Amino acid sequence: MLLLIKNETIKMIRKKRFYVVLLVLLVLVPLFAYAQLRESESKREKFGTDWRREVQQAITDNQNSLGSDRVPEEWKKYRKIYIQQLKYYLEHDVNPAQPGGVSFTREFLNNAASLFIPLLIMGIGSDIVSSERTMGTVKMLLTRPIRRWKVLLSKLITLLMFVSLTVVCTVIICYLISGLFFGYGGFNMPVFTGFQLNGSEVDMSTVHGVPQWKYLLMQTGLIWFVGIVVAILAFMVSVLVRSTAASIVIMMAALIAGSILSNMASAWTSAKYLFMVNLGLTNYLAGTPAPIEGMTLGFSLAVLSIWGACSLVVSFLVFTKQDILN
Amino acid sequence: MSTDDQVVVTERKNVLSVQSLKKRIGKRWIVKDVSFDVKEGEVFGFLGPNGAGKTTTIRMLVDLITPTEGRVTICGYEVHKEPERALAYVGSIVENPEVYSYLTGWENLEQFARMMPNVDESRISEVTKLVDLDGRIHDKVKTYSLGMRQRLGIALALLGRPKLLILDEPTNGLDPKGIHELRGFIRKLADEGMAVFVSSHLLSEIQLLCDRVAIISHGKVLAVGTVEELIEGSSSYVIWELEPRSEGEKLLRQAGASIVENAERVLDHATIAAISGNAVVTQMSPDDVTDIVPQLVGRNISVKAIQKISPTLEQLFLEMTDGESIE
Numbered sequence: 205m206l207l208l209i210k211n212e213t214i215k216m217i218r219k220k221r222f223y224v225v226l227l228v229l230l231v232l233v234p235l236f237a238y239a240q241l242r243e244s245e246s247k248r249e250k251f252g253t254d255w256r257r258e259v260q261q262a263i264t265d266n267q268n269s270l271g272s273d274r275v276p277e278e279w280k281k282y283r284k285i286y287i288q289q290l291k292y293y294l295e296h297d298v299n300p301a302q303p304g305g306v307s308f309t310r311e312f313l314n315n316a317a318s319l320f321i322p323l324l325i326m327g328i329g330s331d332i333v334s335s336e337r338t339m340g341t342v343k344m345l346l347t348r349p350i351r352r353w354k355v356l357l358s359k360l361i362t363l364l365m366f367v368s369l370t371v372v373c374t375v376i377i378c379y380l381i382s383g384l385f386f387g388y389g390g391f392n393m394p395v396f397t398g399f400q401l402n403g404s405e406v407d408m409s410t411v412h413g414v415p416q417w418k419y420l421l422m423q424t425g426l427i428w429f430v431g432i433v434v435a436i437l438a439f440m441v442s443v444l445v446r447s448t449a450a451s452i453v454i455m456m457a458a459l460i461a462g463s464i465l466s467n468m469a470s471a472w473t474s475a476k477y478l479f480m481v482n483l484g485l486t487n488y489l490a491g492t493p494a495p496i497e498g499m500t501l502g503f504s505l506a507v508l509s510i511w512g513a514c515s516l517v518v519s520f521l522v523f524t525k526q527d528i529l530n
Numbered sequence: 531m532s533t534d535d536q537v538v539v540t541e542r543k544n545v546l547s548v549q550s551l552k553k554r555i556g557k558r559w560i561v562k563d564v565s566f567d568v569k570e571g572e573v574f575g576f577l578g579p580n581g582a583g584k585t586t587t588i589r590m591l592v593d594l595i596t597p598t599e600g601r602v603t604i605c606g607y608e609v610h611k612e613p614e615r616a617l618a619y620v621g622s623i624v625e626n627p628e629v630y631s632y633l634t635g636w637e638n639l640e641q642f643a644r645m646m647p648n649v650d651e652s653r654i655s656e657v658t659k660l661v662d663l664d665g666r667i668h669d670k671v672k673t674y675s676l677g678m679r680q681r682l683g684i685a686l687a688l689l690g691r692p693k694l695l696i697l698d699e700p701t702n703g704l705d706p707k708g709i710h711e712l713r714g715f716i717r718k719l720a721d722e723g724m725a726v727f728v729s730s731h732l733l734s735e736i737q738l739l740c741d742r743v744a745i746i747s748h749g750k751v752l753a754v755g756t757v758e759e760l761i762e763g764s765s766s767y768v769i770w771e772l773e774p775r776s777e778g779e780k781l782l783r784q785a786g787a788s789i790v791e792n793a794e795r796v797l798d799h800a801t802i803a804a805i806s807g808n809a810v811v812t813q814m815s816p817d818d819v820t821d822i823v824p825q826l827v828g829r830n831i832s833v834k835a836i837q838k839i840s841p842t843l844e845q846l847f848l849e850m851t852d853g854e855s856i857e
Contacts, residue, residue, distance in 0.1 A: 207644040214641070218632050340628030344686065347592040348645040349618035528594040529555075 208350070208358035209365075212332075216362060219335075221328045225370055228324065229377045237308060237382045244303050255299040263290050285493055288406040289399060296396070298413070304390030305383035306416050312378050313423045314490060318483040319463050321374060321427055322434040326455045328366050329438035331448040332359050333523070338448050342528060352524045360439060360519075367435045371428045375420070391417040399491030406491070419489065426485040429505070433512040434459075437479065440515035443523050446530070459483075466495035473497060479511040542569040545619070545694045545725040546591070551600035553586055560586045562749035564600070568727055568742075570693065573720045575740030576729040577847065583749040584729045585625065588698050591727075592622050605693055618647065621692035623700065627683020635667040635674070635682050639689060646690040657685040676703045684715075695719060696727045701735055713739050733844040747851045760846055767797065767839040768819060770810045773832045779810050781829060785822045787814040797848070801839060809835075 216222060251258040266283045269275050275283075293300045301307070333356075336342040345355055379388070394413035399406050414422075438455050445451040462480020475481055476496040487494065488501040546568040553561040561583040568574040578584050589595040591602055593613045602609040607616035629638045636654070643649040658664050661681040671679065680703065687695055697716075701709045716739060720726050730736050736743055737757055744754045753760055767790070772778030779789060790811040794802050797811070805811075816838045826833055839845075 211641050211644055214637070215630065215633075218630075218637075220632075339630070340626065341630060343594060343624045344628060344642065345645075346594060347617060347620070347622050347624070348642065349614045349616075349647070349690075350645055351614055525596070527555075527596060528589065 205354065205358060208354060209361050212358050212362035213365070216328070216332075216366060221331075222366060222369070225324050225327060226373060226377070229374060230381075233312070233378050233381045236312060237385045240303075240308055240311075240382075241385045244301075255301070256294065259290055259294050259300065263287050263294075266290075282493060285399075285401060285406055285491070288408075289396070289491055292396060292406075292408060292411065296413070298394055298396070302390060302393055303386045304393070305379050305386050305388045306390035306420060307393070308382035308386055309375060309378040310395070310416065310420055310423060312382070313375065313420070313427060314486050316374070317423075317427050317430060317486045318466070319459060321371065321431055322459050322483060323456070324370055324374070325367050325431050325434050326438050326452065326459070328370065329363050329435045330442055330452045330455055332363055332439065333442040334445055334448045334451045337446045337528075337530070340530075346528060353520055356443075356520060356523045360436075360516075363435050363439060364432060367431045368428060371424060371431050374427075375424055391415065395419040397422075397489050397491065401491065401493050422489060423486050426489070429508070430483050430485055433479065433508040434483070436512045436515045436519075440519045443519045476503070477507055479508055482507045542571060544568070545570050545605060546727065547601075547603040548587075548591070549601045549603075551587065551590060551602065552598050553583075553590060553595065554598045555586075560749055561590070561597075564744075564746065564749070564751050566744045566751060566754050568694065568725045570725050571720055571723045572741040573716060573726045573728060573739055575736035575743040576727060576746065577733060577736050577743055578729075578731065578746035579851070580731055582746045584731075584746060585698060587746070588622075588624055588696060588727075588729055591696060592620060592624065593617060594624065618690065619693040620696060621687030621690060621694070622696035622698075623683045623687050624696075624698050626702070627679055627686065629671050629679070629682060629686065631672045632670065634670050635663060635685075638671060638682065639667075639685060642686055643689060648691075649689055653689065653691075657688050660688065661685045677705075677708050680704065680708075688719075692724065694725045694727065698729050699731070700728060701730065701732060709735070733842065733847055737842060737844075745847060745850060752850045753846075761842070766814070766816055767845075768812050768814055768816060769801075769805050769835075769837040769839065770812065771806060771808060771834040771836075772810060772826065773834060775808055775810065777829070778826060778831045781826060781831065782810060782812055782822065785818070785825060787812040787818070787822070789813075797839065797845060805837070 247258055251261065266287050270280050270283060290300065331338075333342075336345060346352060348355075393416045395416050396411050396413050397419065398410040398412050399408070400410055401407075434455075437458075438451070441451045441454050442448075445454065458480055462478070462483060465475055465478065466481045466484065473496055476499050481495055482499070482504040484492075484495070485501065485504055488504070494500070494504075544567045548564060548566050551561055551564040552559065564583070564587050566574075576584055576587070586595060590597045591604075591609065593609050593616075596610055602616075604616040605619045607619075609616040629635075630641065633641065636658070639654045639658070643654055655664070658667050661684050663678065663681050663685060666674065666678065671682065674682065680700070684697075687697075695716075700712060700716075704712060716726050716728065720741075728736070728739060740757065742754065742756050743760060745752045745760075768787070770778065770782065783789060790813055793805075793811040819836060819838070823833060823836070
């Protein structure tokens, strides 16, 4: 089994897929970091060095917009919650947007969890089985004296290893590069988590501060979980679809549909059982309202786990029974 | 000497045994009834036109396709029940030898060596030398020619010291020199005791290469036997060029030869192309020719040419399949 995993790892590395992922990160992260730098510079010009004035201004702006008729109800709810959170930070004298490598990484992960990282993972996962079929090497692979499920399992394990590596690399690259812009500090800065959302009210009773490094770790864990589930789904599509291009398109469409649905499906509550709208696990940490009523961290974890488990069953059943006709 | 050979022949074991194999895909029966045995040390030809079910059958031999009915046994292990045992005895190339083009030849061999028991680095260099690829083995497969890929494919198939080698259309894409070399190579492997299973739609290839042959058409095995046995049962043809033609034809009929109307249905392309449009094709024993010629001469029919056509597998095949097109 170890030898099979070694085989798959060699193939993965020699296909240079993983380097592409690293390259994408190395190009995009400095871009985001630079944008962030410009933004904080312009804020500093406006508010000086006192972050309290900045937070106060944000609260006032959001409060003003609540009175406007042109703002949809949905957004108003978001903003009410946001205002209460900002006030909480202000009361406890903590800057929610303290610039720093760690803060940037935290912010970046928050935004990357539901689309960017799944896309990267899809890039390495989509062709792991289908490319063997496109190239015809699957015939060589399956005529060895090894059971098919072992071949597939070795591929799965390799994929999960690379997913973990991708998530870790994202965090590390993000921290290292943003540190160049904002400095490498901020590990012990407190971040508040545990906001209980109740309609548009925020229940502060369970809120507690955690040091930012711990928060980052929690985020990474959740993103890793999302990554694993997305990888397993991509894996299933890769088993089911013969062409690599088709399998990439299918996964991409599902992910993008997810981000669109999250923005507009709040009325269609059964959409919460779709895996794509459950990818934003880090939002639960930050206390951002879930896209659909009734979604909690536990719920999303359960939905993702069920999707992942079903995909695994389908992948193994199909792969071990399938006739290789082409 | 000859008696010794006889003894060896009777002691030969079945390496591959196929019993009433059937495969249905959707509503169509692709393979209807295929049975044959392949013994150690023999080259076995699997002959049939494209679409006859050859590739489907081969894929069932190596567990790429599950049969709807029937059994495939390799060295005593049923392929679909114990693939991890049965396939340890098999080296195969199914259609084209497809390998990882982004790896070198050596790395490809390493990949598959890790998937088999008892294959170490020395075995890899051994097979590399065997197929004469040692000069380019550390180049990426991307840069290989088709012939080199074929050789790498054979090296891969031989890696696990198989008892049964399965080659699907091995001469595809090879030039005449390559085909000649391959033939010698396969013969050598068989002489060392390996059973070699070769599929082809090229009849001349099979005839030159194989000890025994199975002929398949429309998913059924029509005949199994040695090339000589099969040809023995097939008719001989004699082609006559006579002047005047009609009288000659009449006399041939009287002499007991049967005239073949649709010559292209029973003769191979090369022969058809060589004979003139005026020729009379007869189905008869060549021994009778000596009796007929004086009769023709006695009636003032001039005999311009007589051509004896020795039976070939291709003729046999055309007869069996009633002129089904082969390429």
